Amino acid sequence: MFRSTAALRTASQVVARRAASTISADAAAAAPAAAAAQPQVSRAVLADIPARWSAMAQPERTAVVDSLLAAQRGDWKALSAEQKKALFYIAYGPHGPRERLPKGFQMRVFLATMGVVGISSALFYWIRLKGGKGVPTTTKEWQEAANEYARQQGGNPYTGVASDNYKGKGHVA
Numbered sequence: 482m483f484r485s486t487a488a489l490r491t492a493s494q495v496v497a498r499r500a501a502s503t504i505s506a507d508a509a510a511a512a513p514a515a516a517a518a519q520p521q522v523s524r525a526v527l528a529d530i531p532a533r534w535s536a537m538a539q540p541e542r543t544a545v546v547d548s549l550l551a552a553q554r555g556d557w558k559a560l561s562a563e564q565k566k567a568l569f570y571i572a573y574g575p576h577g578p579r580e581r582l583p584k585g586f587q588m589r590v591f592l593a594t595m596g597v598v599g600i601s602s603a604l605f606y607w608i609r610l611k612g613g614k615g616v617p618t619t620t621k622e623w624q625e626a627a628n629e630y631a632r633q634q635g636g637n638p639y640t641g642v643a644s645d646n647y648k649g650k651g652h653v654a
Contacts, residue, residue, distance in 0.1 A: 522548040527563040531570050546571060619654075627652040 522545050534542070549568050552560060560568075575581055617623055628651035631642040638644055642651040 521552075524561070524563055527561075527567045530567040531574060534570065534574070534576055621653060624651075624653040 526545060530545075537545070545567070549564060549571065552564055553568060570576075573579075618627075628642050631637070631651065635643045641647070642649075
């Protein structure tokens with residue numbers, strides 16, 4: 482039973498490896514053809530990418546990025562200076578999530594945070610003020626009675642209230 486399973490597993494691995502090598506060889510052969518099929522972007526479009534990037538339409542941006550990525554797959558020494566600058570800006574430039582925050586944004590976030598903390602603190606103290614008398618288990622008499630009950634029941638006889646030579650306060654806060 483185990484031998485046949487191992488043999489099947491080995492045979493399926495060989496088939497999978499052959500298929501993967503065939504697919505990767507086909508993909509490698511198709512990559513230069515796909516790169517050649519990409520439309521080249523003119524130097525005029527690449528001339529001032531940082532200034533024009535935010536004003537470009539999304540399909541135009543996609544075309545520029547696809548063209549530059551196709552050119553980048555080839556020899557990097559063959560790239561022009563404009564293409565290198567455009568690639569650097571698209572990869573690392575201050576656009577999208579790396580765009581600079583508007584002036585005063587950090588102060589607005591700080592003030593909003595302080596406002597929320599202030600409102601929650603005021604609500605907490607108002608609830609405590611209107612809450613009335615505390616629960617009966619917080620009175621000193623109740624806590625002393627809890628100490629006595631723990632001694633009678635032998636609660637924590639090694640280090641607690643019921644232990645010999647105990648000198649702590651026990652349940653009294």
